[in-house]
Amino acid sequence: MKLIVQIPCFNEEQTLPETVADIPRSIAGISAVEILVIDDGSTDQTVQVARDAGVDHIIQNRCNMGLARSFQKGLDACLQRGADIIVNTDGDNQYCGADIPKLIAPILEGRADLVIGNRQTDSIPHFSANKKRLQKLGSFIVRRVSGTEVADAVSGFRAMTRETALRLNVVSSFSYTIETVIQAGKKNIAIASVPVRTNPKTRESRLYKGLPRFLERSVTTMVRIYTMYQPLRFFSYLGLICIGTGLIPSVRFLFYYLAGQGEGHVQSLILAAILFIMGFQFLVAAMITDVVSRNRQLLEETLMRVRRMEIDRGKDHNGQ
Structure with missing residues (x-):
């Protein structure tokens, strides 16, 4: 069974050697451990440092594409190189590489297909009180949205099966x-x-650039992904909220109308009409987006099959 540890990097020449050195090359139950670095358009000596550190594979982006896209590109590269288990860690040496055997244990035992390392943020000394509270709140919301029990949703130290x-x-x-x-x-x-476990801080986070910006991008991501997978529920909730809210000015207008004072409260009727129209539009959107979501699921299934065929073809071409 082959394990590939992927490390997305952007200007990590200072910390990459320690990160690579911390990764165990022999793990019980694993026949081969390889390391793959995804260089995201670094302007320093990250690539040369990776070669000097003995990294097995290096993928280079010609320009900076961002962490998410580099992560996905790394997964594809690991699959093409025959990985049965993929571990992702950060190039800033935040995570303790010696904990990789612990991280992959649930996969080897057949209990999980995706394992996420819990950093136990309360015990990290360089995390501010606000950041700890934000991590807890964010993980709680992600658990509610995803229906999972992930303790540390934004941890980048994770392992997954090939499938x-x-x-x-x-x-x-x-x-x-x-x-x-x-x-x-x-x-x-x-x-x-x-x-x-986590290692001492080596640099400032490049994702956490102030609370307002971090919250904006995190909430946007959660709403977008939740809407992709639960559009019927999402837009139905919005529609019912608008219709329910519209009942309030409707009742108000009806009360004054029956009291003979309806002419002075037409604005309530107008507001109610606007809210009802919005509500029904959201309900229509719920039905349409649900159909789109079903089609997207079929496309994802097709994409998975195409990726599998391309990867298998690549393995045959490389003689694996």
Whole structure:
């Protein structure tokens, strides 16, 4: 059984050697451990440092494509190289590579297809109180939206089976963490969480650029992915909320109308009409988007089969 550890990198020449050195090359139950670096258009010596560190495979983006797209590109590259299990870690050496055997244990035991490392953020000293609260709130919302029990939804230290990697399709350009958890929950992929250790901070986060910006992009990602997989429920809720809200000014107008004062409260009737129209439009959108969602699921199934054939063809071409 082959394990490939993928490391998305952007200007990580300072931290990459330590990250690679921390990855165990021999793990019980695994016949081969390989390391793949996805260089996301780095302007420093990341690629040369990766070669010097003994990395097995290097994929290069000609320009900076972002973490999410580099993650997806890494999955495809790992699959083409015959990975049975794929582990993702960060190039800033945030995660303890020695915990990889613990991370993949639920997969080897047949209990999970996707395992996410729980950083236990309360115990991380360099996390501010606001960041810890945000992590807890974000993970709680993701659990509710995805129907999973993931303790640390934004942890990038995760392991997955070959089949899981084939089924995931990252569409966000921001981050893969939230999106893949929601996808896994909606696709009934077995998920597990295991506690993992973190290393001392080496640099500032490149995703967490202030609370307002982080919240905006995270919420946008959650809404987009949830809408993709649960459009009927999402737009039906919006429609029912609008219709329910429209009943309030309707009752108000009716009360004054029966009291003989309806002429002075026409604005309530207009507001009610607007809310009712919006509500019915949302309900129509719910039905239309549900049909679109069903078609998207068929397209995803087709894409998975095409990816599998392309990967198998690539393996045959490489003699694997």
